[in-house]
Amino acid sequence: MMEHFITRKAHQDDVKAMHGLLLRCAQKGLLLPRALSYLYGHIRNFYVAESGNGELAACCALAPVWEDLGEICSLVVKDEHLRKGLGRRLVDACVSECRELHLKKIFALTYQETFFTRLGFSVVEKSVLPQKIWADCVNCPKYPDCDEIAVLLDVSASGGETRTLLPGLRE
Numbered sequence: 421m422m423e424h425f426i427t428r429k430a431h432q433d434d435v436k437a438m439h440g441l442l443l444r445c446a447q448k449g450l451l452l453p454r455a456l457s458y459l460y461g462h463i464r465n466f467y468v469a470e471s472g473n474g475e476l477a478a479c480c481a482l483a484p485v486w487e488d489l490g491e492i493c494s495l496v497v498k499d500e501h502l503r504k505g506l507g508r509r510l511v512d513a514c515v516s517e518c519r520e521l522h523l524k525k526i527f528a529l530t531y532q533e534t535f536f537t538r539l540g541f542s543v544v545e546k547s548v549l550p551q552k553i554w555a556d557c558v559n560c561p562k563y564p565d566c567d568e569i570a571v572l573l574d575v576s577a578s579g580g581e582t583r584t585l586l587p588g589l590r591e
C-alpha cells in the first residue's frame with residue numbers, strides 16, 4: 421500500500437523527536453546536533469514530514485541569514501524513509517518560503533552533493549557566501565578544516581519547481 425506523508429510546519433511538540441533524529445545523524449558526522457533550547461527557540465524555521473501513523477519521518481529548517489540569502493539546515497530523513505521524496509518535499513517547502521520572504525538565493529553546506537544537484541542546486545566555492553554564515557561554523561568540531569561543500573540555488577530563476585504540495589497539504 422502507498423505510504424502517505426504530510427509535509428507541514430513544525431510544532432513545539434515535534435521538538436523531542438526532531439532532537440533525537442538530529443542527534444543520531446550528528447553522531448554520524450553528517451550535520452550539527454541542535455540543543456532542545458535551540459529547537460524550541462527556532463521552531464518557526466522548521467518543516468517536518470509526518471507519516472500516516474503520526475511518526476516524525478524527516479525535518480528541515482530554512483534559516484534566513486542575510487538580505488537576500490537563506491540557508492537549508494538540519495535536513496534529515498529517517499533511515500527507513502530515505503529515497504521516498506521526503507528530502508525533496510522539505511527543501512521545496514523551504515524554497516517556496518524563500519519566495520514569500522523575498523530571499524533570492526538559498527544555500528546549504530553538505531556532503532549530499534547528488535541530492536542537491538538533483539534538486540537544481542549548483543556547487544559553489546564557499547568563499548562566495550557572506551562571512552555572516554560562519555557564525556555556526558566556529559562552533560563546529562570540524563572548524564576550520566571543513567570538508568563539506570557549498571550548494572546554492574537561485575530561487576528566482578528556479579521557477580515553479582515543486583513536485584510537492586504546499587506545506588500542510590496531503591499528497
Ligand SMILES: CC(C)(COP(=O)(O)OP(=O)(O)OC[C@H]1O[C@@H](n2cnc3c(N)ncnc32)[C@H](O)[C@@H]1OP(=O)(O)O)[C@@H](O)C(=O)NCCC(=O)NCCS
Nearest residue numbers: 450495496497502503504505506507508530532534535538
Ligand atoms: C540527503 C537526504 C536528506 C535525502 O533525503 P531523501 O528523502 O532520501 O531524498 P529524496 O528521496 O527526496 O531524493 C531526491 C533526489 O535526490 C536523489 N538522492 C537522494 N539521496 C541520494 C544519494 N544519497 N545519492 C544519490 N542521489 C540521491 C534521489 O534519487 C532523488 O532524485 P530524483 O528525484 O531525480 O530521482 C537524506 O539522505 C539524509 O537525511 N541524509 C543524512 C543527513 C544529511 O546529510 N542531511 C543533509 C545536510 S545539508
